[in-house]
Amino acid sequence: MYGLIGKMKAVEGQGEALLALMAGNIGPMPGCLSYIVARDPADPDAIWITEVWVDRDHHAASLGLAGVQALIARARPLIAGFGERFETEPAGGLGMLPEPGV
């Protein structure tokens, strides 16, 4: 499996708007086992996104999905930059969607 942990910085004052946009518009994506959008209590203009994918290719392919591209276009004006970013290899745990027949 392929995982990502990343911090997204919003334009000043737009943290909640970015959070709502991202958290409210995440639908099922081929190979996506977990995609969690969270507030950063230490920074009102930062959000954390933690992801688990069947593999790197499915993550890369998701960026070409029409829905994802539309969401990125809507989010771009709210994004000031990116903070920490860690790639991981999820090995197990709770709460991942069953691996769909990808």
Added chain:
Amino acid sequence: MYGLIGKMKAVEGQGEALLALMAGNIGPMPGCLSYIVARDPADPDAIWITEVWVDRDHHAASLGLAGVQALIARARPLIAGFGERFETEPAGGLGMLPEPGV
């Protein structure tokens, strides 16, 4: 919701053992909506754990569960320390377990 993103450092050479122990022994816990254990491809002796809980209290209470205490006792000799640690407030996304009647 309450979330945690944390890096755990294993004793040198014990990264895979710690990963297997943690990933292989995570069972349902009251209020736990997601608990994912992952390898750090950049560091063979580090693992990442990302968690989502109904609230902070449920996370705190989990540390008192017999199964969790037993797992911590087994893991302690393999743990050299902790790296990055971020508290979050998950707001939405995919793959979280349905909120059990907690």
